[in-house]
Amino acid sequence: MKRVIALLMENQPGALSRVVGLFSQRGYNIETLVVAPTNDATLSRLTMSTEGDEKVVEQITKQLDKLIDVVMVTNLSESEFVERELMLIKFTKDSFPENVFDETNIVSEDNEIINVQVVGTSLELDKLISEIDANNPLEIVRSGSLGISSDEKTLTIEN
Amino acid sequence: MDKSNKSGAEALIHSLHLEGVDLMFGYPGGAALHIYDAIFNQNYVDHILVRHEQGAVHAADGYARATGKPGVALVTSGPGATNAITGLATAYMDSTPIVVISGQVKSNLIGTDSFQETDMIGVSRPIVKHSFLVQRAEDIPDIVKKAFHIATTGRKGPVVIDIPKDFTDPEYKFEFNYPSEINMRSYNPPEGADTSSIKEAADLIATAKRPVIYSGGGVNQNNASEELTALAKLLNFPVTNTLMGLGAFPGSDPQFMGMLGMHGTYQANMAMHNADLIIAVGARFDDRITNDPKQFALSAKKIHIDVDPASVSKIIHADIPIVGSAKESLTALIEELKCRDLKTNESDISEWNEQIKNWRDAHGLNHSLLEMGAQNGKILPQQVIQSLYKETNGEAFVTSDVGQHQMFAAQYYHFDKPRQWINSGGLGTMGFGLPSAMGVQLAYPESIVSCVTGEGSIQMCIQELSTCLQYGLPIKIINLNNAALGMVKQWQDMQYGGRHSSSTYENSLPDFVALTESYGHVGIKVSKFDELESSMKECISLKDKLVFLDVDVDPNEHVYPMLEAGNAMDHMRLSKDEKTW
C-alpha cells in the first residue's frame, strides 16, 4: 500500500540534505519526494510516498521527527486524505491519442509536437500510462505525490 | 552580560566560557588561526594540544562521559576536519554530548575546491545529532547556545559548528550578546517523566514471576543510576547492564547478573531468554544484545523506558512504551509502586533469583582466577584485570580500547559507579582508550585513570603519549599484550578454520617499554605470572607518572560466553569445546 508522509521543515540550507540523507542512511525506500516553500517563507513542506509497511513508516516518521530542522511530521495515510500527482506527456502529432485527451489537457502544440498535462492519483496516472503505451509517448514527466488530509486537520504551525 | 564588541573568534571563546567550558582539546591550522589567537588572549578556557584530531575528539568525549558535561574539540578545515570524523561517529553511536568546532575556508571560497576545503557539514551529516554552518559572525553566540542545548538534551549527541575563516576575522567586531535562553520550534525533546503508562507498568511489575531489569547507557547519561538501583532494591528484581550501562547498578552487588549480550554472562543471557517481564531502561535492544530479534525473549512482556521515541519499538515491540527522561520516569514508577503498597510475587521472585544463582554457579565467570596462579605457565588476560581491580580497590576510572581486552575488562572489573567505565560500545573504535583517558584524567586529576588496551589498539593513537607528557597526565596504561588482533583471531579460530589472515604481526611489535620511555614516561614489562601483582602495585603507586604496563598474556585465550549468531540468547558457547545447545 502506498503511504504518504508530509512534513514541515525549516527553510534553511542543509535541511533538505539531512532529510534526503536520512533515507539512504537508514535504507528507506522512497518512491516520490516533493519539496517547496510554504506561504510562510521560513518553512518548506516536503511530501514523500513509500510502499513500506506500517512499522517501517512509523520508524521513518519518528526518525524524521528527530531531525532538528524538522518542525512537524504527519503520516497522511493514517486517515482519509487526498493524494494528487501532476504528469506531463509529450507526443508526436501523428501518434497523439485523441480519444484519451481533450483540449483542456493540451498545454502546448506546434506542427509536430503536442504536450499534455494530467492530474490524478498516482494509481490513475499509472493506468493512463499503460493505456497510452501503444502511442509511444516521447517523454513522460511525473511530479510525485502531494497530499492533504480530507478533514479539518492541517499541517501548519501557529506563528 | 558582556556587551563589549568582539570579533567572531572572541565571541566564540566567550560563548564557550559562558556555557561553562573551561577546557577544550584541539589542533591548529590555517582556517582556525583566528580562533587560536583569541584563545591565546584569554584565561577562561584552557586548550589542550593533542597530537592528532581523532585524539582531540575522543578526549572531549572521554571528558563528557566521565563528567556528564559537554566536551569540546577544535580542529582546522580539510584534514583537521576529516581526522575528527572517527571521533564524531564514536560519540554519535554512544550518544555522548560533545561540540566539535571546525574551521572552514573563507565563505567566498566555499565550493571552489580551495586549499584544505572539505564539506564538513556534508561529510559529518550522518554521524552528528546536528550541525551548523556559520553564515555571519554575529550568529556565532546564538549558534553556540543552540549547539550546547542540542548536544546536552534529549538523547544526547555530537554537534558540529563549521566556521568559515572570514567570520572569525579579528578586524571585524560586533556587539556581543549572549542569548539567555533559546526557543527552537523544531526541537522539543521529551523532558521529565512520561507518566501516561506508569500504572500499566506497575500492574505488570506486580504480577511478574520472572522479571529482569535491563539497563543501558541511557541510565548513565541521564544520571539515573540512583533511581535504577532504588527500583531494583525495592522490587528485589535481578539486574543486568549492557556494555554501555555498566556501573548504573553496583557491579559487586549480588543482585547484579553481570553484563548481557554477545559476551554477557551465562546467567544474564539465560535470565533474559526465560524472563516473563523485561524492564528496559535507556537501552536500545541492539543486535549485540538480542542476537536474533525474532527469537528474542519470546515469553517476556517488555516495558521500555527511553528518551528517544525512535528507539522505542524500533527492534523489539514495547508492550508498555515510556518515552521520557529515565531519571524522572523511574522516579514516577517508584512512587506509583510505593503508593500502592506493592506486593510482588515474593515467592516467585525468590524462586527466580534462586534459579539465577544456580545458573551463575553452573557457568558464571570465575572471579578468583588470580588466586589460581599461572595457567600453563602463562598469565591469563582476565587475571590482569582482576589484579588491576584489586590494586585500585575497584575505584579507578577504566577506559578501554576495542577487542578481547575490552570484553575482559567489562566482565572482570566490577564497576560500582556510573561513569567509571568508559568505552566505545556502539562504534567499537580502536584508538579510543588513551585519548579518552586524557579527557577523564584532566577532569579528575586526583583519580586513578587506567586505560585497558591491546597492543593493536594502543598503536592507533599512541602519539598521545606525547600529549600526556606535556600536560602531566599520569594515566595507567594496562596493555594486555597477546601479540595479535585477538578478537579478530578469535573469530578466525571459530569461523575460518584457524586461518589467521592478517591478525598477527610477525615479530614487528615495538618494545613498548622503550617506546614509552622515549616519550618520557615509565614502562614496565611483565612476562611471568609471579611479577604480575608486584608490577601492578608499582604501576598504581607511581602516582605522578604515566606508566605503561606491558603484560604478555596467553595468546590463545578466547572471550566467553559468546552468543551463537542467528539464535536466541540461550545459545552460547561457554568455552572452546562447551556450548549450551
Ligand SMILES: Cc1ncc(C[n+]2csc(CCOP(=O)(O)OP(=O)(O)O)c2C)c(N)n1
Ligand atoms: C578502528 C578499528 N579497526 C578495526 C577494528 C576491528 N577490530 C575489532 S577488535 C580488533 C583487534 C584488536 O586488537 P587488540 O587491540 O590487540 O585487542 P585484543 O583483541 O588482542 O585484546 C580489530 C582489528 C576496530 N574495531 N576498530
Ligand SMILES: [Mg+2]
Ligand atoms: Mg592484542
